[in-house]
Amino acid sequence: MRAFAYTPADSPEAAVRLAAEPQARYIAGGTDLLNLMKDGVQQHDRLIDINNLPLREITVSEDRVRLGALARMSDVAGHPGVRRRLPLLSQALLAGASPQVRNMASIGGNLLQRTRCWYFRDSTMPCNKREPGSGCSALEGLNRWHAVLGGSDRCIAVHPSDLAVALTALDATVTTLSAQGPRSIPVREFYLSPGDTPDRETVLRPGELITGLDVPATDRSAESRYLKVRDRATFEFAVVSVAAVVAVRHGVVRQASLAFGGVAPRPWRSPEAEQALIGRPLHAATVAAAGRALVRGAIPREHNGFKIPLVQRALADVLDGFGGRR
Amino acid sequence: MSAGVVGKAIARVDGRAKVTGAARYAADAEVRGVAHGVLVMSTVARGRIVALDTRAAQAAPGVVDVYTHLTMPRLTVPAPTTGYFKRFVPMQDENIQHAGQPVAIVVARTLEEAQQAAVLVIVRYESQTPQVVLADGLGDAYVPAPGSDGTNDYVRGDTGAGLAAAGVIVDATYTTPLQHHNPLEPSVTVAAWSGDRLTVHESTQGISNTQNALMQALGVPRENVRVITPFVGGGFGAKGPVWPHTLLTAAVARLAGTPVKLVLTRAHTYTSHGHRAETHQTLRIGAARDGRLTAIEHVVTQPVSRSDELVFNSSEPTRMLYACPHVRSTQRAVRLDLPTASFVRSPEAATSHALESTLDELSHALQLDPVELRLRNWSAVNQETGAPHGSNFLRECYERGAAEFGWARRDPRPGSMRDRDGLIGWGMATAAHTAGGRPGAGAAVTISVEGTALIRSGTQDLGTGTYTVMQQIGAQVLGLPLHAVRFDLGDTNFPPAFASAASATVPGVGSGVVRAATTARGRVVALAVADPRSPLYGVEPARISTADGYLHVTGQPSRRVSYRSVLRRHGQPIEVTSDPAPAALGYSTGAVFVEVHVDPAIGRIRVRRVVGVFDPGRVLNRQTARSQAIGGAIWAIGFTLMEHTLIDPHLGRVVTPNLSGYLVPVNADVPDIEVGFIDRPDPSSPALGARGFGETPMTGVTAAIGNAVHHAIGKRIRDLPITQDKVIAALS
């Protein structure tokens, strides 16, 4: 790790001003950033500590939950209002990392954590995301954990956040502050597809600060679940994951909002899979049709083809629990 | 001997020091003026260095110097008998034999300065495409010349005839992946020179090996090298051999003129201290209709590096365990551009996995209960040597384990046992591992004028409880209370001991302590019966017993005298040293039963229950022995369900060099583990009837899990680790 300067910021505006310096970066919990810096994957001349900013609050009202960007994963996961109104969010957070990491890690930082692709995380291996133009080692390499949907021939890394998958299903909005002032960005538009520029992961402008999240409460009649499939019981990133919010009335799906993790470079939505469900009775044929719609166009690589059946099975497992079917 | 000190469940005597931070590990050694070394590793797997630029690193703040093959002194490659298995020392020339080979060492005043400067070293390579995939090299497999453990092509009887006589034959191919030890404490060397004398604080399983290798590499006399290792934060074999970083650190400390501390980073440990080589195994087993084995053919193929050909996935289970007249066991090697492999806890685990899994396949083919199959092939003797085991209660292990597990309630039909959300599988296997049979250890016993004993041996405590059990043995033999005995280890100034490896510590060091303590006790008894003022005056020495700090006439506990008064009158301490004596090879066995749950929707496997009953001879300490069994089962869960080191096929580099990429079980993966012991002394063991045991309990569990998965889903997954994707593929 190279030496860097450290400056605590005392207000969001001051933080944004400090971040005008090109090689400056915000630090919240530091649970991802410091690893990347120690491993030489990222180098920053200055870290702007944002932990003193008044952005830790969690407010639950009838129709929405508002989360400050610096709220800790554990604060949000354990918040009684969140557990009551948005159990999906709490489940997704508790499925991530370990209690120790969750106590430290912030919500804002979670959205901006970087991929676990090991070629990216070793600063001496070719990787287009880390070093544009150096090549993608995963395409022909060890890609069991990589994307089958939404990748490009430049990058097939998956986004590792469980939270972002849940927020995508919940149609949350990210609020930010930059030199141009505050703005709101729907989570569903927050992440970019890799295309030819896998180094660009979000629509954030340089130095833009995430201030919080706005999450609409789900319909009271809807059921939700976050299912994370992984290679050990806990403390591991998703091989595939499913976040689902589904309302079933008289056996017929009225509303379906689905998002998938571990399969794509960004939290993956499938309007086609949702459409395959809405207005139909929730039985095995419907579930299978939704699964097929989800993986249409999927591109398997040498080691990750199993994700295509696995994500369909995971979706079926989630849906099987809804509408009193199990 | 007094009853009760040996055999009890006694908490580790060093436990408090460890949990309070008082225990000083190698990296905690306080060495005045110590500088910090950081390795720079090759990023190619095969090739040579064509250019090196260290100017920026040398100019960086705090840097003492930067060393490369251009500036290093010539070092002699230590002989393999020192435990230095690699056949070259890095940083001696420009050649690169594997990725992650040291190419430079940066030494700086602080660790941070050394780390910062290490990134500034520029190395250019001319590289060739490496070969690192075993499956691609199977056609080039060859049988290496006999190694230290004997022939690689073992033949007993005539397997052709045995197979011809078989009623049933099963053929199977199993693979196990490359794995790493991952001790919590990475390897550490702190080297300090004073003139031409070298003191090394090392995290090692073998201080004598380290001393010998340093002496040979640096060309200094043995008495000038002292190695100190009071505590080891886990080794599992990683620290058994001697590795380059130790030699290089000592060499640069001399050049730098300052003590140097080098701690391997976690990432560096994946190419710097050995690994369990991947295996490809084919088995053909023939049996008569009644289940008696007629032939076993077992070929295990594993990668070796470009410069050594040591095969550590050894085939003892196939050769030794079951009664079978016709056996051929071949160990083949394939040269790849990988670092040197070595032993990892339970080197027999990989072959045991394949053998015990194939036996399960045989039990299905025969429609014979797997426990019954093993009982029918139980052997009273070591099948390889024909010699009887010192003792052998394996049949009792099967019977007790089956009873405790409830095996009789098993429906043998695969897929027949279920609960609300999935399939249940029950599987079993034999645990077996050789133990000891190594050069052994000496020990020095000093009985002070206060009647307390200090016992010293140049062994190590990996965290397994060596301090504790040796103190127990000493107390037991001398007849002193536990608190009146201290055991000290980890210093080459003490009598030499073999490395803490191969389950050899209890038989090797234990018997060294028994010998020295027995002689010392005899000397005290002799003093007591020769002293007219002693109540034991004139009594036949053979009639004297010792217990709780007293000597008394056997059968007359009140006619006694304390150690303290005998020694006080003697006026000086009694000192006895025993020389190392080899301990015979033991065989510790057991039976393991496992329940798994499989969620067929997403292929998820959970181990729900493990029951293991073992025969390690006499149990010296129920608590530390039980911990070994629990740790073995946990590792076996990792071995079977998740652990594997991945090497990129094109780059030839490890892509999982950390505990985020290399998964080991977490608490939530570990179920209830029930451990039982037969606990009957092995009369052939000079260590109070105890055999080595550390490596046995990891064997058996792996195959029992795989066999249970088969019982649950009706499909056999022969490639480890058994991950969800393989379960789903098997089910669809």
Ligand SMILES: Cc1cc2nc3c(=O)[nH]c(=O)nc-3n(C[C@H](O)[C@H](O)[C@H](O)COP(=O)(O)OP(=O)(O)OC[C@H]3O[C@@H](n4cnc5c(N)ncnc54)[C@H](O)[C@@H]3O)c2cc1C
């Ligand atoms: C061992 C381990 C296991 C993990 N497992 C999981 C898992 O299973 N699932 C999962 O979802 N996550 C997992 N994580 C990731 C973890 O959730 C993230 O590291 C964490 O949420 C990041 O938050 P932080 O506050 O520590 O961010 P930091 O490390 O401080 O920052 C991360 C990035 O976000 C930027 N940043 C932070 N806050 C803001 C802000 N308010 N505005 C703009 N930029 C900001 C920083 O500049 C930096 O680039 C794991 C992490 C570890 C270390």
Ligand code: SF4
């Ligand atoms: S998948 Fe993306 S992150 Fe991984 S090596 Fe390729 S470009 Fe880099």
